Amino acid sequence: MAENIQAIRGMHDILPDQTPRWHHVEAVLRRVMAAYGYREIRMPLVEKTELFKRSIGEVTDIVEKEMYTFEDRNGDSLTLRPEGTAGCLRACLEHGLIHNQAHRLWYAGPMFRHERPQKGRYRQFHQLGVEAYGMPGPDIDAELILLCRRLWRELGLGHKLELQLNSLGTAEERLAYRAKLVEYFRAHYEQLDEDSRRRLETNPLRILDSKNPELREVIEGAPVLAEEFGEESKAHFQGLLERLDEAGVAYGVNPRLVRGLDYYCRTVFEWVTQELGAQGTVCAGGRYDGLIEQLGGKGSAAVGFALGMERLIDLLDEPERFEAAAQPHAYLISVGGLAERKAVALAESLRDALPSLRLQEHRGGGGFKSQFKRADKSGAQVALILGDDEARDLTIGIKHLRTDAGQTTLAQAELVSFLQTLI
Template sequence: MSKIQAIRGMRTILPEEAPVWQWLESKVRSITWRYGYQEIRLPILEPVSLFERAIGESTDIVSKEMYNFLDKSGEHITLRPEGTSGCVRTIIENNMCYNNTQRLWYLGPMFRYERPQKGRLRQFTQFGVETFGMPGADIDAELIYMANDIFKALKVERYVRLEINSLGTLSERHEHRHQLVSYFEQHRNLLDEDSLLRLQSNPLRILDSKNPDMQSMIEGAPKLLDYLGSESHQHFDELCRLLDSAGIRYTINPRLVRGLDYYTRTVFEWITDELGSQGTICGGGRYDGLVELFSHKTLPASGFAIGIERLLLLLETVGVKGNISNHPDVVVTCEDPGQNIDALLLADQLRRHLPEFKVLSDFTGARIKRQHSNALKTGCRYIVTLNADSRTGLWDLKANLQETMRPDDIWKKLANRSVKTTAD
C-alpha cells in the first residue's frame, strides 16, 4: 500500500506544538481587544473573480499560486490566498460601513501554491487587521502601534525593524510607473527573467527584487516619493510625525512596494534578520481604491497581516519562550481495574471543585507501578491513587510527600495549593 502523507507544504500542528500556538494567539487576541477591534470570521472558499479583480490578474498570487477549481455547480472558486479581499467583500455585501467605520481582525489559514521552504508553506496561518472609513494617517499609525505592541508582548521587538514608504495615489503611481518602465527598458540587458516578465505587468515589483546582480541598477531607478503630490506628501509626513511621537523607530525605504496591486499611499513592513530570506514578519498599508473596484463607492481602508508560522519560527530562532505548560496538574490512577468508575467520578469531582487544575485519568488498566511511571512522564505535579482499600493516596511530586486520606478530602487538600497551568 502507498504511504499516506500530508499534502506537500501543509502540515499538522502536533499536540506538543499547540500550546505555543495558543499562547501566541492569546497575546494577539488580548491586544486587539485592548484596541477595540472586533473579530470577523471569513469563509475559506471564495470566487476566483474576487481576487482577480482585487489583487490583479498579473500578480504571482493570481496567475501562479491560487488553488482554483470548479465546484459541482460549475462555479469557479478558490481557497483564499489572503484575507483582505474577503473582508472587503463582506463589508460591501453586508453594508457594514453605512454611516459607520469598522475595525476588524481575523485569524485563520490561507493557501498559496508556492515552493515549500522554511517559513513558507502552502497552507499558512495569517492574523489580519482591516479598518474601513478612516482616511487619515492617524489610523495608519494606530495599526503600526498595534503591531509594535504585539511584538513587545511576544518579547521580539528588538529582533524586528520597521520600514515604511508611500505609494501615493493611483495617478501618481501611473506617472512613476511610466518613468520606471522607461528606466528599466534602458537597462533591459541587466534584468533577470522574472523582472522581464514583470516589466509591463507589474514593474514596481522589480524594485523588490533580491537578485544581487541587479541591486546597483535598481538603486538608480526613479523613486516613487519624488512623484507624490502635496496631499500624499502631507499624509506621509503626518504618519512619520505620529510614529516619532510614539517613539517608534523606522526607516523610510523607497523600494518598499508590497506585493499586491491594491495598496495606495502608506505601506509598511516589519522585517527581521534572523530568518534569512523569509525575513518579512508583518506587512500592511492603505488600500483606499479597493472597495471602489467592487461597489463604485469610495471608502478609505487600511490594514496589515502577520504570518503566524513565520512569527513562531522567529520565537524559536531567538529563544523566546512564554510561560507555557502542556502538562496535566493531576493524574488519577487506581490499583484495581475494577475501580475505573470510582476513578472517573473522582477525577470529575476534582475538575468541578478545582477548575484551575488540569486533571487526567489513567484508563490503561495497567499495573499501578506502570500507571505511576506513565504519570511521571506527563510532567504532572500530583498523582492521586485509589487504593484497593478504598482509601486515596496523594503524591506531591514537587515536595516528594505522600499522604493517604478519604477520596472526598482530596480536592480540599489540593484547594490550598495553587497550580498555574496556562500561559501568562
C-alpha cells in the same frame, strides 16, 4: 499492504507538542485586538475566483501561478483564499458594513498558495489579518503600527523585529511614476534578470522589491516615487511619521519598499527580522483606499495588515516552555474495582471545584507501576493515587513527580485546597 498516505507537499500537520505555542500566540493576539477595539470576523475558506482577480490583479504571480482554483459541480470557478483582505471586504460590502461607517476588524486562519515550499513559506499557511475601514487619515495607519509593536512586546519579540515604511502615493501619482520607471528600466534592459523583464510589462514597481543582489545597483539608480507626490500625499506620510515619533516607534523609511498586490496606496509597511533567512518579512500591510470601488462598493478609506503565524511562532524563544504550560497539573491513578469506579466521580468533583485544573485520569488498565510510568510521561506535577483502601477511607495518596518530596496521604476533603497550590 496499502501504502501510507502522506500529507500534501507544503501542507503541514501541527502536532500536539507544537499546539501550545499556537495557543499562546493566539491568546496574545486576541487580548491585544480587544485592547484596541478590534472585533473578529470569520469568512469562508473558498470564494469566487473573480473576487481575487478583481482585487489582487490578473497579472500578479498570485493569480497567474499560485491560486488553488477549481470548478465546482455547478460550473462555478472557486478558489481557496490566498489572502484575507479581499474576502473580508467582500463580506463587509455584502452585509452593508462599509458605506458611511467605520469598522475595526480582525480575522485569523489558513490561506493557500501553490508556491515552492521552504522554511517560513508553505502552501497552506496561517495568517492574522487586521482591517480598518472608513478612516482616511494617518492616525489609523499609526494605530495599526502601534498595535503591531504591542503584539511584539507581549510576545517578547520586540528586539527581533524592525519596522520599514514607505508611501506609494495615489493611483494618479503612481501612474506618472510608472511611466518614468519603465523608461528607466528599458534603458537598463540588458542588466535585468528574466523575472524583472517580465515584471517590466506587468508590474514594474515590483522590480524595486527584487531580492537579486545583482540588480541592487540598477535599482538604487531608479527614479524615486516620492518625487511625484502632491501636497496631500506628502502631508499624509509626514503625519504618520510625526505620530510614530511622538509614540517613540523606531522605523526606517525605505523608498524601495512596495507591496506585491496592486491595490495598495499611500502608506505601506513591513516588520522584518534577520533571524528567518530569506523569509524575513513577518508582517506587512498598508492602505488600499481604491479596492472598495474595484469590488463594486462606493469609495471608502481602508488600511490593514497581515502577519504570518508560522513565521511569528518560529521566532519565539524557548518554545518548550509553552508545552510545559499545557501539561496536566495532576494525574489520577486508580487500581482496583472500587477505586476505578470512585475515581470517575472524584475527578469530576475536582474539575467542578477547580475549573482551571488540568487533571488527567488514567485509562486503559494496568497496575500501579505501569500507571506511574504514564503519570511521569504526562509531565504532571503530582500523581494522585487511589486504591480500594483509599476509596473506602476517603483518602488519596500524593506522589510528587518533579521533586524529591516523599509520598503523603490526604483526606479527600483536603484535596481541593492542595491542588489549588499547583494551579
